[in-house]
Amino acid sequence: MTDVVEFRNRLTTIWKDANSQVETNAVVESTAKGVIIKNHNITVDEHLIPCRTYVPEIESELGETPGETFPLLFWLYGGGSLDDNDGMLRSIAVDLRITCVSVDYRKAPENPFPAAINDAYAGLKWVLSNAEGISVDILKGILVGGFSAGGNLTAVITSHNAYPDEYGDNCGMVDAYLGGNPENGYNPEFSPLLSSFEGLPAAYIQNAGGDPLRDEGFLYGKLLKQAGVTTKVDV
Incomplete structure (x- = not known):
């Protein structure tokens, strides 16, 4: 029993130190320039799913912002993380010239399975339906990824299109x-x-x-x- 308690205490210390470092890095990375950040709300089944877009900002010599479009990174952060990867996504948008989208899906235990999956999939469908409005050209490429629980959600929702919703019409x-x-x-x-x-x-x-x-x-x-x-x- 003592070994278990010691292990849990050590694990808690490591976790706190790691998240402290993540938060410090996020503050530094959040100073990245050249990205337009907007918050959105996606309505699904009478509840709102917060969503944030990161669009690279390109200015011409005349000071105008041309209507350039970019590939898409649809990102799902870890469900147990204290960091929403905001700083990282700002940097990715600027450095890789790619529109990033992050969805704040519902989490357990307040919202058990399959709430997170439904939110993540609804978010992806919303992004693809509103691609032009967030400067995305799906022909330039779509990446879906995530960290920890977000990685699991990625594996689940990327299999959904193998069985489109309209197939239900034949049931x-x-x-x-x-x-x-x-x-x-x-x-x-x-x-x-x-x-x-x-x-x-x-x-x-x-x-x-x-x-x-x-x-x-x-x-x-x-x-x-x-x-x-x-x-x-x-x-």
Whole structure:
């Protein structure tokens, strides 16, 4: 027990020293010039998500600010951090010529899972929908990143677009076919992809290029080949 107490005390000291250094660095970095900082509020499900943008400031010889656009860094800071990475983002925006956006997502325990994920994803969608207004050109590149808990959120929200929201429109058709029993969806006779492919005869699969289920046809062919079945797939 004494060892545990000693370890926790030592860990607390290290944590306080580290955050003190981070705060000191943030004060120094926050003096970076050449960046336009604005605060925004994103409305999602009747609550506001604070958001801050860091846009590089470019002035012409005439003293005017041209309408230049930049790549995007969408940043999610660590959920347990005392620092919101403000100083770091100021420096990144200036040094790398990139628009940075930071979202102040809700945190546990006051707001348990999946509040943080929902806020982070809503923030990213807002940024992409308002790219022009924050001097972002998505064709120049999009980076999504984070620190600690923010890194975990990054891994989660970057997988969301693999399953776009509009796919939910097709759920009614699938539910009707399943007869109201979701367990039927795991029946190999409902989806041949769940079957055993050992010993099946040779197969020829022709996929329509514009068919929404095209990729399932590719996967079916791949699974057949992996099982040693002679298979040809055309599009």
